[in-house]
Amino acid sequence: xxxxxxxxxxxxxxxxxxxxxxxxxxxxxxxxxxxxxxxxxxxxxxxxxxxxxxxxxxxxxxxxxxxxxxxxxxxxxxxxxxxxxxxxxxxxxxxxxxxxxxxxxxxxxxxxxxxxxxxxxxxxxxxxxxxxxxxxxxxxxxxxxxxxxxxxxxxxxxxxxxxxxxxx
Amino acid sequence: xxxxxxxxxxxxxxxxxxxxxxxxxxxxxxxxxxxxxxxxxxxxxxxxxxxxxxxxxxxxxxxxxxxxxxxxxxxxxxxxxxxxxxxxxxxxxxxxxxxxxxxxxxxxxxxxxxxxxxxxxxxxxxxxxxxxxxxxxxxxxxxxxxxxxxxxxxxxxxxxxxxxxxxxxxxxxxxxxxxxxxxxxxxxxxxxxxxxxxxxxxxxxxxxxxxxxxxxxxxxxxxxxxxxxxxxxxxxxxxxxxxxxxxxxxxxxxxxxxxxxxxxxxxxxxxxxxxxxxxxxxxxxxxxxxxxxxxxxxxxxxxxxxxxxxxxxxxxxxxxxxxxxxxxxxxxxxxxxxxxxxxxxxxxxxxxxxxxxxxxxxxxxxxxxxxxxxxxxxxxxxxxxxxxxxxxxxxxxxxxxxxxxxxxxxxxxxxxxxxxxxxxxxxxxxxxxxxxxxxxxxxxxxxxxxxxxxxxxxxxxxxxxxxxxxxxxxxxxxxxxxxxxxxxxxxxxxxxxxxxxxxxxxxxxxxxxxxxxxxxxxxxxxxxxxxxxxxxxxxxxxxxxxxxxxxxxxxxxxxxxxxxxxxxxxxx
Numbered sequence: 001x002x003x004x005x006x007x008x009x010x011x012x013x014x015x016x017x018x019x020x021x022x023x024x025x026x027x028x029x030x031x032x033x034x035x036x037x038x039x040x041x042x043x044x045x046x047x048x049x050x051x052x053x054x055x056x057x058x059x060x061x062x063x064x065x066x067x068x069x070x071x072x073x074x075x076x077x078x079x080x081x082x083x084x085x086x087x088x089x090x091x092x093x094x095x096x097x098x099x100x101x102x103x104x105x106x107x108x109x110x111x112x113x114x115x116x117x118x119x120x121x122x123x124x125x126x127x128x129x130x131x132x133x134x135x136x137x138x139x140x141x142x143x144x145x146x147x148x149x150x151x152x153x154x155x156x157x158x159x160x161x162x163x164x165x166x167x168x
Numbered sequence: 169x170x171x172x173x174x175x176x177x178x179x180x181x182x183x184x185x186x187x188x189x190x191x192x193x194x195x196x197x198x199x200x201x202x203x204x205x206x207x208x209x210x211x212x213x214x215x216x217x218x219x220x221x222x223x224x225x226x227x228x229x230x231x232x233x234x235x236x237x238x239x240x241x242x243x244x245x246x247x248x249x250x251x252x253x254x255x256x257x258x259x260x261x262x263x264x265x266x267x268x269x270x271x272x273x274x275x276x277x278x279x280x281x282x283x284x285x286x287x288x289x290x291x292x293x294x295x296x297x298x299x300x301x302x303x304x305x306x307x308x309x310x311x312x313x314x315x316x317x318x319x320x321x322x323x324x325x326x327x328x329x330x331x332x333x334x335x336x337x338x339x340x341x342x343x344x345x346x347x348x349x350x351x352x353x354x355x356x357x358x359x360x361x362x363x364x365x366x367x368x369x370x371x372x373x374x375x376x377x378x379x380x381x382x383x384x385x386x387x388x389x390x391x392x393x394x395x396x397x398x399x400x401x402x403x404x405x406x407x408x409x410x411x412x413x414x415x416x417x418x419x420x421x422x423x424x425x426x427x428x429x430x431x432x433x434x435x436x437x438x439x440x441x442x443x444x445x446x447x448x449x450x451x452x453x454x455x456x457x458x459x460x461x462x463x464x465x466x467x468x469x470x471x472x473x474x475x476x477x478x479x480x481x482x483x484x485x486x487x488x489x490x491x492x493x494x495x496x497x498x499x500x501x502x503x504x505x506x507x508x509x510x511x512x513x514x515x516x517x518x519x520x521x522x523x524x525x526x527x528x529x530x531x532x533x534x535x536x537x538x539x540x541x542x543x544x545x546x547x548x549x550x551x552x553x554x555x556x557x558x559x560x561x562x563x564x565x566x567x568x569x570x571x572x573x574x575x576x577x578x579x580x581x582x583x584x585x586x587x588x589x590x591x592x593x594x595x596x597x598x599x600x601x602x603x604x605x606x607x608x609x610x611x612x613x614x615x616x617x618x619x620x621x622x623x624x625x626x627x628x629x630x631x632x633x634x635x636x637x638x639x640x641x642x643x644x645x646x647x648x649x650x651x652x653x654x655x656x657x658x659x660x661x662x663x664x665x666x667x668x669x670x671x672x673x674x675x676x677x678x679x680x681x682x683x684x685x686x687x688x689x690x691x692x693x694x695x696x697x698x699x700x701x702x703x704x705x706x707x708x709x710x711x712x713x714x715x716x717x718x719x720x721x722x723x724x725x726x727x728x729x730x731x732x733x734x735x736x737x738x739x740x
Contacts, residue, residue, distance in 0.1 A: 014349065017300065022290050029291045059480065066473035072295045072315060075349045 002058025006035070008080035008087075008159060009065065011050040014073040015041065022071060023050065032056065032064050036133070038156040047075065051087075051159045053133070080159055084166035090155040091129040091136045097149045098123055105146060113139055132168055133157040171339040173305055173332045174203040177266070180309040180341045181210060186237050188592060190225040192218050194241020196268025196281065199333045201239075213592060213621060216613040218245050220585035222252030223611070226261045227589025230572045231547055231599075233386070235262040235317050236589070242268045243281025246327075247288065251579060253323045254292040258576025259407065260384060262321035264312045269298060271331040286327050294322030295350075299329065302337035310345045319352025320471040321384060353470055356487035356495060364442070364466040364483045365499050371440035373462075373508045374400045377423065377452075380407025380575065381445020381469060382489045388412065388567075390493035391444070397500035401512055403431040405446050407575040410565035420512055421521075424452045425729050426557040429519035432727075432735045434512050435460050444468040445489045448478040449576065450731070458734030468492045519727070519740055521561050529718035530696055532630060536562030539600060539628060542703040545569050546598035547590050551583030551607030554636035557725040559602045581610030587625045588618050598626070598707070605631040605655060605716075609677070615686040618712045625713075626706045632719040633675055640724045644739070683714040694718040 013019050020039055027034040036053035054064060061081075068077050095106050106125045110117050113135070119126035127143075129136055136154065143150055159168070171179075177200055181189065191212045193201055204210055215221035218240050225236030236256075240249055246267040256263050269275065270282045275298075286296045295315045299305050305328070312324040368374055382391050388411045395402050395418050402412050403423040412419055421428030423435050435441065441463040446452065448467075453459040459479060467474075467481040468489060475484040485492055523533040536558055539548070545568035550556040552574050565571060572590055574582040587601035608629050618625060639653040650663035656673040683690030689711045691702045699717075706713040727738040 017298070018286060018290075021287065025290050059476070063473070063477055066475075066477075070471065070473050072311075072347060072350045 004055060004057045006053060006055050007061050008085070008157075009052045009054070009068070010078040010080055010159060010161075011052055011068060011074060012042070012076040012078075013048050013050060014075065015046050015048040016073060019048070019073045022073060023052075023068070026067055026071070027054075030067065032060065036156045038158050040158070051157055053157060078161070080161070084162035084164075085159045085168055086162050086166065087132050087157050087159040087168045088130050089133045089136050089157040091131070091139070092153040093127040093129070093140075093143055094124065094151040095127070095143070095147045095149070096124045096151070098125070098147060102147060109139075109142065109146070115139070134168075169339050170336040173302055173328070173335055173337060174199045176305055176337070176339060176341060177309065177328070177333070178203045178207055178210075179339070180306065180313075181237065182207065183341050184235070184313050186210060186235075188213055188228060189237045189239050190215060190221045190228070190589070191239040192221055192241070192245060194245045194268060194281070196242040196245075196270060196330050197239055197266075199330065200266070200268070212239075214617065215585070216616050217611065218248035219252050219581065220611045220614045220617070222249045222263070222265065223255070223579075223582050223585035224589030224592070224614075224617070225263055226252065226256050226259075226582075227549060227572060227586030227591075228593040229256075229261050229263060229589075230259075230586070231590035232593040234593070235264055235313060238263060238265040240265070240267055241281065242270055242285070243283050245281075246285035247283055250289060250292070251577075252582075253289055253325065255574055255577040255579045255582060256323040257292040257294070259380065259574065260321050261323065262316040263323040264316050265323060265325045267325060267327045268333070269327045269329040272300065272329045273331070275329065286325060289325050292323070293325045296325040296327070298327040299332050302332050302335040305332060306338060306341050307345055310342045311347055314345060314347070315350060320381075320474075353472070353486050353488065356491045357485065358495065360483065360485050361487070361492060361495055364468070364485055365496060367464060367466060367483060368398070368400075368440050368442050369501070369503065371438070371503075373437060373439045374398075374503065374505065375434050375438035375441050375463075376400050376402040377405070377435065377441055377443040377446060378402055378408040378411050379405040379444065379446025382408055382411040383570075384445070385470070385489040385491075387445075387490035387493050390490060390497055392416070394493050394497050394500055397497065398503050399505045399509075400442070400503065401434060401505070401509055403427075403434060405449070405452050405575070406560050406573060408446065409560055410570045413567045414565050420516070422560055423735070425454070425731070426561065426725050426727065428516070428521055428561070429727055429738060429740065430512050430515035432729070432738060433515045436462075436734075436736045437511075438463050440464050440466065442466045442468075444492070447474045450478070453479060454729050454733055454735040454737075458736070523723070526720045526723065529694060529720045530699060532558035532719055532723060533562045534696060535628065535630065535699060535717050535719075536602075537564070538699045538703055539602070540564040542700070542707055543569075543598045543600050543626070546600050547572060547587075547594060549573070549583055549587035549590055549599060549601045551601075551603035552578045552580045553604045553607055554632070554640065554723070554725050555602055555604045555630035558630070561725075563602070580607040583607055584627060585611050585614045585617075587627065588614055588623050591623050591625050592621070601625055601627040603627060603629055604636060605629055605633065605679075606635045608679075612682065615683070615688055615712065619686050619688065623712065624710060626703075627712070627714045629679060629714065629716045630719045631679070631716050632721045632723065634721050636721070636723075637725075639721065643722070643724065644728075645730075679714060679716045688712040688714055691715045692718075
């Protein structure tokens with residue numbers, strides 16, 4: 001069966017009504033474990049590109065790629081799992097009802113992670129992070145351990161094939 | 169010159185050579201119907217229910233190999249087609265289903281008879297789309313016909329809002345379309361095929377397992393030639409039954425849940441399994457871990473996604489069956505398989521297919537054999553249930569005859585309308601519908617379609633007064649607690665009388681009165697001596713005929729492999 005692990009696909013699809021529903025429906029209908037899906041336009045206005053994260057074993061993953069390929073609206077399936085890629089995810093974290101001491105800690109974390117404090121209030125700060133999904137996972141864990149009142153908004157990962165380097 | 173959408177739709181149908189459209193009227197297709205009214209060379213078949221309508225189109229498509237075309241209205245007209253579209257999807261039947269839709273400014277308003285039919289059928293169509301722009305109508309219609317009929321065929325649903333039908337736009341219907349996301353496989357990887365051939369050649373106990381894909385690609389003759397040149401025995405799936413003539417010495421029989429003992433044993437014991445045009449459905453494999461345990465497996469299929477999906481194979485070959493077999497026939501050299509074939513013949517002798525003579529009524533085996541003899545070379549269309557399995561076991565197919573059945577979805581109600589559609593597609597042939605008393609009642613309104621269009625089919629109802637396939641499970645595995653499987657009028661839904669021959673209650677309906685009500689010919693057969701005269705009379709009749717055979721309820725389909733068990737664990 002191969003190892004169950006996180007894998008990534010870039011999917012080029014027709015920019016048409018219903019395509020997102022069809023792709024998402026394939027995952028639910030066939031019980032595939034979809035963990036993240038983002039979609040946006042490309043240099044061609046009639047083509048969209050999706051970045052899809054799935055957790056699966058080798059056999060299921062092969063089947064997912066084949067099933068995606070059978071869709072008429074799918075133009076190309078690119079397996080990013082073992083490719084050099086650059087991946088980023090936007091994350092917002094709102095830390096609320098914090099003390100002055102906690103606020104200082106929030107700034108220290110922001111500095112360490114290389115992320116931005118984009119808004120601030122008397123007892124709150126808003127952080128913006130554009131890191132890899134894994135780094136954002138780590139950030140979330142730290143924020144949860146440090147603060148009690150947090151809102152987290154994550155955008156899902158977007159990936160592009162690298163030229164000579166990789167960051168995932 | 170710009171023309172109305174409805175005119176382009178009719179033009180498309182004519183350019184695609186469509187001569188029959190299975191249709192049911194409604195407000196959202198009345199424009200198209202009116203346009204068709206003015207074109208004498210397309211015949212509209214009026215069904216009596218949209219589910220049956222699509223089964224009729226399926227029967228037509230399965231009998232002719234052409235694409236079946238359906239035209240239904242929005243809302244309930246569209247939702248009624250869903251079961252039959254799923255049926256076509258699982259059995260790879262080419263269909264173009266055109267649904268009317270409310271005008272675009274009403275979509276999303278929960279308008280009268282508005283449903284999101286494209287959304288509802290997304291997972292059971294090969295392609296489906298709502299036309300949102302009059303300019304794209306021609307291209308989308310062309311795409312529909314191309315996608316439905318090429319590669320692994322399947323149903324395509326095109327939803328056309330009323331305003332698009334009425335709007336003026338380009339009048340051209342394209343000769344061809346290029347679809348960047350759709351490239352069906354049209355070649356065969358020779359290197360991979362060579363590997364497959366080498367492996368097969370090295371086998372001591374080779375087997376061929378042939379499925380419905382062989383029929384779809386028209387590769388029957390090539391398969392026969394290949395098997396004969398190499399002396400390899402052939403088992404079939406239900407969808408593949410008849411792809412080689414059943415009297416052929418290399419034919420072992422159907423494999424699977426109710427397959428022949430020898431065929432299942434041969435697959436369990438073979439050392440190389442060459443499977444072609446089958447997706448290894450669970451009804452064929454049983455317990456996947458125990459399937460063909462000694463074999464290295466070659467899998468030829470036109471669709472990449474069908475390969476290594478259920479059964480992980482050693483040598484995958486993505487190819488149309490006919491293309492692959494054409495090459496293989498060139499290479500084929502005889503193998504020594506005498507010993508292996510003797511082993512298989514011994515299994516057959518050990519447990520041949522046969523049923524005991526019943527205490528009363530007639531046995532399914534007797535009826536099936538008499539049907540095969542009387543209607544040699546016919547199209548046999550079944551419904552779903554025990555009668556279907558008996559038909560797969562006891563109807564004998566020669567090179568002219570064939571079986572049309574709902575294999576993948578197992579849709580009760582399929583048989584009768586599919587037989588009507590098959591006869592519409594092949595009016596010169598005998599079409600015999602073999603059905604049960606349960607499935608018959610799921611689409612019996614279609615007798616009106618048959619009568620009004622003058623379509624003569626012979627419908628053989630195997631009446632055992634029960635929903636027999638489930639009753640068989642209750643009899644064998646659930647302590648004979650026959651809940652809601654008796655079709656008799658009873659005081660309680662719990663049929664606790666262990667004696668299934670208790671005939672005090674009334675059976676409904678009276679199939680003879682039903683046939684009579686529609687003007688069809690009804691014949692009841694309750695004993696063996698009446699079988700042949702009834703079939704002979706049916707064959708000679710100009711009217712649609714219904715023959716009701718009294719089948720003892722306790723008759724069960726054997727052999728049987730319980731769901732999830734290994735194919736070697738047959739109940740005999």
